Structures are given as C-alpha cells and as structure tokens.
Amino acid sequence: MPRVFNFSAGPATLPDVVLEQARDELLDWRGVGASIVELSHRGKEFMGVAAEAEADLRRLLSISDDYVVLFLAGGATTAQALVPLNLASAGQRADYVVTGHWGKTAIKQARPYVDVNIAATSEAGGFRDLPARADWQLSPDAAYVHITANETIHGVEFRDIPDVGDVPLVADFSSSIASEPLDVSKFGVIYAGAQKNLGPVGVTVVILRRNLLERAGQPRADIFDYRSHVKGESMLNTPPTWNWYLAGLVFKWMLAEGGVEEFARRNARKAAALYAAIDGSGGFYRNDVAAPVRSRMNVPFFLHDASLDKAFLAESEAAGLIGLKGHRALGGMRASIYNAMPEAGVRALIGFMDDFRKRHG
Numbered sequence: 242m243p244r245v246f247n248f249s250a251g252p253a254t255l256p257d258v259v260l261e262q263a264r265d266e267l268l269d270w271r272g273v274g275a276s277i278v279e280l281s282h283r284g285k286e287f288m289g290v291a292a293e294a295e296a297d298l299r300r301l302l303s304i305s306d307d308y309v310v311l312f313l314a315g316g317a318t319t320a321q322a323l324v325p326l327n328l329a330s331a332g333q334r335a336d337y338v339v340t341g342h343w344g345k346t347a348i349k350q351a352r353p354y355v356d357v358n359i360a361a362t363s364e365a366g367g368f369r370d371l372p373a374r375a376d377w378q379l380s381p382d383a384a385y386v387h388i389t390a391n392e393t394i395h396g397v398e399f400r401d402i403p404d405v406g407d408v409p410l411v412a413d414f415s416s417s418i419a420s421e422p423l424d425v426s427k428f429g430v431i432y433a434g435a436q437k438n439l440g441p442v443g444v445t446v447v448i449l450r451r452n453l454l455e456r457a458g459q460p461r462a463d464i465f466d467y468r469s470h471v472k473g474e475s476m477l478n479t480p481p482t483w484n485w486y487l488a489g490l491v492f493k494w495m496l497a498e499g500g501v502e503e504f505a506r507r508n509a510r511k512a513a514a515l516y517a518a519i520d521g522s523g524g525f526y527r528n529d530v531a532a533p534v535r536s537r538m539n540v541p542f543f544l545h546d547a548s549l550d551k552a553f554l555a556e557s558e559a560a561g562l563i564g565l566k567g568h569r570a571l572g573g574m575r576a577s578i579y580n581a582m583p584e585a586g587v588r589a590l591i592g593f594m595d596d597f598r599k600r601h602g
C-alpha cells in the first residue's frame with residue numbers, strides 16, 4: 242500500500258523522511274545496539290537528543306535566552322491547567338478570549354484555580370470570526386490574557402498578535418506553531434501539543450518568559466510547577482523520550498527544508514489554493530469563516546448537500562485521501578494541512594473535490 246495523503250487534525254501526518262529515519266534507527270540507535278526508546282533518559286545518548294531538540298526548536302522559532310523551553314507530558318490540556326496554577330494566585334482574575342472549542346477547554350481547565358473573565362467570545366456567531374480587539378473587555382488586574390492562536394476545529398486563526406498591554410499574553414499554539422515566523426517576545430507563555438505541527442502525540446512544548454517564574458502561583462504539586470520542570474530540565478520524572486526524539490527529528494527536517502519562513506510560504510500557497518477551490522465551486526462546497534481569519538492549518542468545509550457526505554468520505558478514501566471527516570461538533574469535512582502535508586497532497590485533494598463535484602453536482 243503506498244503512503245496516502247493524511248488530512249487528520251491530530252495525531253497528524255509526519256514527513257516520510259522522519260518516519261524512515263526513525264524506522265532505520267529503531268533497533269540500533271546510532272551504533273549503540275539498542276533503541277533510543279530503551280535507553281535511560283539520563284544517559285548521555287538521550288540527554289544529547291534532548292539538548293539538540295531544544296537547540297533546534299530555539300533556532301527554528303528564534304527563541305531568545307529570556308525564555309525557557311520545556312518538553313512535558315500531559316498534552317496541551319494539561320498545559321492549560323498549569324498556566325493558572327503557575328501564573329495566578331488562587332482566585333485571581335484571568336482573561337480568556339474564546340474563539341472556538343479549544344478556548345472553551347482552556348477555561349474548563351482554569352476555572353478551579355482562577356476567576357475566569359471571558360473578555361471576548363465569538364460563540365454567538367458560531368465562531369466564524371474573531372471578536373474585534375476594540376470590543377475585548379480586559380481586566381486591568383488580570384494575571385494573564387489567554388488566546389487560542391489557531392482554533393483547530395472551527396478553523397479560525399489570529400493573523401495578528403493582539404496587543405494586551407503589560408499583562409502577559411498566553412497562547413495555545415498547538416495547531417499552528419512553526420507554521421510561520423513568530424515574534425516570541427510578544428508572549429508570556431506559548432504552549433503546543435506536538436501532534437499537529439511538531440511531531441507525535443505525547444510531548445508538549447512550553448515556551449515561557451523566564452521572569453514569569455518569579456510568580457508565586459498557587460499551592461500545587463511539584464509535578465505541576467514550571468520551576469521544578471525548569472530545574473529538572475524537563476526530566477522531573479521519566480519524560481516521553483520516544484515522542485521527544487521524534488519531535489527532534491521533525492525540527493531537524495523543518496530546518497533542513499528552509500525553516501519557518503519556507504513553511505510560511507508553502508502553507509500560504511496550500512491554504513490559498515484550497516480556499517479558492519471551495520469558494521470557486523459555485524456553492525457545492527462552503528467554508529463559513531470570515532476570509533481574513535481563515536485558518537491556514539485547518540480548513541473545515543461543508544458539501545451543499547449533507548447527504549453526499551458519506552460518498553465524499555468513501556470516495557476520497559478510495560482515492561488515497563484520508564482523515565477528511567469533520568469534527569463531530571461541526572460535521573461536514575475538515576482538511577488539516579500542517580507543515581508535513583506536501584503541496585502535492587493539497588493538489589490531489591483539490592483535484593478530487595473538482596472531480597467529485599462534476600460527478601455529483
């Protein structure tokens with residue numbers, strides 16, 4: 242069976258060359274005679290892998306020494322709970338801007354620890370647009386402001402970093418990190434589960450402005466404490482070594498391909514082509530998100546007649562295009578076109594969509 246084009250939202254497609262390298266090294270990692278999965282996280286081999294992964298991610302995103310970089314277990318959802326525990330005092334106010342499903346999850350994880358203020362939400366409009374910055378009701382005493390850079394399910398993305406003054410901006414970048422250059426200095430915390438754009442599920446990157454470590458936070462176990470993770474170099478307990486290693490291979494691949502500048506160009510071309518195909522389908526396909534904030538990573542779309550959904554999914558799969566079923570919250574279809582989705586994959590999808598429309602239109 243040849244490799245298909247996988248449009249899954251996450252876990253998502255990985256570059257062939259990364260999987261091939263992992264396969265080639267699986268039983269004997271660089272002459273050690275054992276797999277990297279079998280080696281101690283404190284041994285020099287894995288410590289080297291970990292250090293290189295951090296250095297490569299720092300290079301990729303131009304992360305300065307003012308920031309620490311953590312590789313943690315627990316997914317983005319755990320990261321959402323660590324933010325209030327570490328940055329706010331118990332019951333302190335925290336501002337949340339809700340632009341889709343994941344903004345709501347972030348609030349759910351924070352509510353036990355902080356006084357959540359929904360500074361703005363686009364829920365009334367079905368999350369099809371971003372709330373205008375001028376309408377945000379920010380609290381002057383907020384511990385931080387939380388946004389979701391790219392809403393993976395609703396397909397809405399911040400195209401500009403909002404100015405929130407001196408309050409630290411915390412952003413969930415799970416589904417768009419490393420998709421284009423990023424001014425890290427505008428953020429207090431950036432977190433991202435790896436399984437969309439950085440590699441496999443099981444490891445979460447946290448990029449944290451060092452001076453925020455001075456905040457007392459609130460009573461919490463050591464394992465939920467950023468400072469302990471910094472001190473322990475993300476090895477407070479046994480880290481997800483395999484996932485961390487694979488993410489490191491993905492970082493090297495991105496650097497070799499030309500870095501985030503190159504991925505920004507590819508991603509812009511892929512998204513523009515796919516949205517043009519949807520918009521130019523005479524209403525056969527439809528994307529409802531306001532054009533300026535359409536996600537470059539996740540493209541939800543609907544067929545004009547939902548009774549064709551089953552045929553669309555079956556035929557696309559037969560054509561070697563998998564993972565197109567939309568999230569159950571929205572229905573319809575969704576094409577996730579992260580860094581590892583080649584332009585040929587998007588061309589193949591567009592070709593299939595045109596053909597399907599001609600046969601069923």
Ligand SMILES: *Cc1c(COP(=O)(O)O)cnc(C)c1O
Pocket residue numbers: 251315316317318319343389391392393413414415416434437
């Ligand atoms: C996938 C996703 C999450 C959840 O990640 P887990 O690793 O499953 O906890 C959170 N936020 C965004 C934006 C996501 O895309």
